[in-house]
Amino acid sequence: MFGGGGGLNPRKMEQMMKQMGIDVEDVEAEEVIIRTAEYDLVFGDAEVTKMDARGQETYQIIGSPEQVEAGSAGGTADDAGSEAEAGVPDEDVDLVAQRADVSEDEAREALEANDGDLAAAIADLE
Known part of the structure; x- marks a missing residue:
């Protein structure tokens, strides 16, 4: 879609996202817990990125979670x-x-x- 064999330059990608009204920021998270009825997923080493696209916030979590008993996290x-x-x-x-x-x-x-x-x-x- 964007052409070229090597992908986009991160700086260029950031400029394009700004032009489209998308703000991206890193979140300094110490821990992320996702609770379900059956278990909790605990990300102790998570990298969290927040994207704000015209008021719609999306969070991306990168890391390896530990699955623990529900409510024990x-x-x-x-x-x-x-x-x-x-x-x-x-x-x-x-x-x-x-x-x-x-x-x-x-x-x-x-x-x-x-x-x-x-x-x-x-x-x-x-």
Whole structure:
């Protein structure tokens, strides 16, 4: 469509997009979470680009997501107060339960009480 064998020069492409009223900007995202009813997709290393074409915003995510259990990928704006509870990884709970020789429920409670600090949770349980 555009001719030439080597593709378009990025600068020329940017000029053409501006002429068509399309603004492009990089978004400095630390993490992107896509929630579905069955699972969450967590992009920890995502490159996010926002395109605004005359008021219609489109986001492009480039990266490799990790598929996790639905709702286990951190809190939402509605439960920001329970961020520590939502943010305790199962691996941390397992580690504390093994080290302190307690149940997973006790380990989770200790981690929540210590804001996810593994050493403090283990010390409290010993």
